[in-house]
Amino acid sequence: MSNSQKQNAFYAQSGGVTAVINASACGLIETARQHSDRIGKVYAGRNGIIGALTEDLIDTSQETDADIAALKYTPSGAFGSCRYKLKSLEENRAEYERLIEVFKAHNIGYFFYNGGGDSMDTAHKVSQLSETMGYPITCVGIPKTVDNDLPITDNCPGFGSVAKYVAVSIREAGFDVASMAKTSTKVFVMEVMGRHAGWIAAAGGLAAEKEGDSPHIILFPEIAFDKEKFLAKVDATVKQYGYCAVVVSEGAAYEDGTFLADSGTVDAFGHKQLGGVAPVVAQMVKDELGYKYHWAVADYLQRAARHIASQTDVDQAYAMGKAAVEFALAGKNAFMPAIVRESSSPYKWSVGEAALSEVANVEKMMPRDYISEDGMHITEKCREYLSPLIVGESYPTYKNGLPEYVTLKNIGVEKKLENAFKV
């Protein structure tokens, strides 16, 4: 391919960020730089796909190799991400056409979209439309989501690190509570992310390696909350072990679908109080059993916790970014690299592939046999699946006692289009 045919690439981060989405960006940009004979510049969307729609592109070639390498150790989305779901082709074809218009203006031949199910759907549609519009673009998805809900791939980059954070944290808090329970807190409740799927809550279960270990109870969104059964288990656990540690998913809900977090708390003005299932569960324990409680809500801390990222997760995130470029160069259009599990023990994995059409809008739920019969813990089968994903510690470097995370220059690319686009 002659130099004149060399095309640029566009990369965007999408949806909730993770501790390792920048590791995918690192793998992608480093690999693209190794193929400068075939890929021109890598442009990134400022604030994700919005940057493409508004022609607000970042020229990553202005970043040093050292800063790109540092992305591997930096949480969050270095170019900005957004929660912006493109409407269906029927509803807003103009958005897709605009994307292609921008890609064309900047000689972009490769579209890399780093996100979850919605993003894979978008990448798929762009691929289809670009063909019909006579400006074919190679579209490659890169899996990312702490929720671990993409199909086909063994797991989603971002999940392993939040899983490790949650397992480490509930182990540590469990030790703390156990040592004070005689005269102080007897029940500790930790709230974790996962509105629809209990993967993150399940990861907390890894900390319980032997009988009596923290956590004793896990509340999943998949299992309808049974107050009586829950309280009975809390009480029995306190009586047996002196304390009880609970991991609750933000998506935990009653049989009728009402989130526990929505169960009636109002503020001083009578407004329904938003968020926080942990305090609701803790208060329930206090009201019904009288035990002293404490609760924690990790919120963004869990998905931003690069300081305790899983090495496996970092490696896989990087590999997905790298493979995306290799896919593009091999002409694999409308695919997503995927993690293939070769074996669980020892954990062996390789890079496989998934057609975007098969990934788009499919949610991988927790199998019922990953949850114990009583619905409040994980099974051995689940442990076998989850355990390898948190293995290895990938520590950032520190300066003055704080992790050195990079902030890129993020220099914009000159606009070429006359028309603005309102998102």
Place this chain on the structure above:
Amino acid sequence: MSNSQKQNAFYAQSGGVTAVINASACGLIETARQHSDRIGKVYAGRNGIIGALTEDLIDTSQETDADIAALKYTPSGAFGSCRYKLKSLEENRAEYERLIEVFKAHNIGYFFYNGGGDSMDTAHKVSQLSETMGYPITCVGIPKTVDNDLPITDNCPGFGSVAKYVAVSIREAGFDVASMAKTSTKVFVMEVMGRHAGWIAAAGGLAAEKEGDSPHIILFPEIAFDKEKFLAKVDATVKQYGYCAVVVSEGAAYEDGTFLADSGTVDAFGHKQLGGVAPVVAQMVKDELGYKYHWAVADYLQRAARHIASQTDVDQAYAMGKAAVEFALAGKNAFMPAIVRESSSPYKWSVGEAALSEVANVEKMMPRDYISEDGMHITEKCREYLSPLIVGESYPTYKNGLPEYVTLKNIGVEKKLENAFKV
């Protein structure tokens, strides 16, 4: 000293546990073992001082050297701790007499009490009473408290690690929020411990090394909360940087002393909802400014976070335990080893001493000039003080992706007294 004169030692952990109180226990037990010619067994109180009162002693000589060494890397209180404050001598002399009775029965000549201000007071009183009761005991306090509120010592072991956790976490969450702020959360509020003193909240400020860094606002218990001023700063910060990260101390309060956490939230039954200043502050931002928010409550996670402990803190905690034994052997009665700051940059420290009488019941507050003029951040002076305390990473070993924390055998010592004692 002949073998027959050799006396045993008693060690107890007191109050809220920390990531490094076991490092002090490690320093103490390892040092005592090196002086087996003069110190017999080290007994630990099961669940702190309650173990002494109820003659429930743990024989630490039954633990292997490897397990004792592992204490250096294990958070929480390995022998159990308690929140049990002995009453004054006038109110309950019987408790103090009981302690001495138990010590006498087990040939205990050294009393080591690892805790905060109250514990130093107790150790001091035991020392005085033992003299008058004709059974002199060498009493040595060992400083510990995440609140960093003991006088004389440069800082309190336990504080540096929670400080590091808070600074790292708010940096990470800041990166996360910054990258999503365009379309998602604009204000993030993280609640940290510290009911009376703002040391822990101040530590969050270390993450803001340059203009615009997270956190942008810190709410201290020392500064009366001014809603209007706070909201104005949040708004200005969002307008300037696109987002705003807030660290709030659980002790943040209005001018009249009402805790923000107590400001009117009630549950479905009209009961006052306990705890959680972060959601209150976040809701305030939403109601008045309309910004999308998220909040986190780290609770026990922060003080149990051994995985991100400060090396400085671990070293100092160990040194305090070691020095306590050396003090006892040197006949220093009613003293506490203290950390002496020789210089801040580079940080140099040595082991000094403080009389228990001068430590007991004195709270070290944050100097006003450690807090910025507007009352919502830290000053350079504060940064100079805090910064060295979080330096260095002391990582535990990992197995299966999880930190290897030790659980001791904690074998009890046969009781010698006939009378039980009710606490």
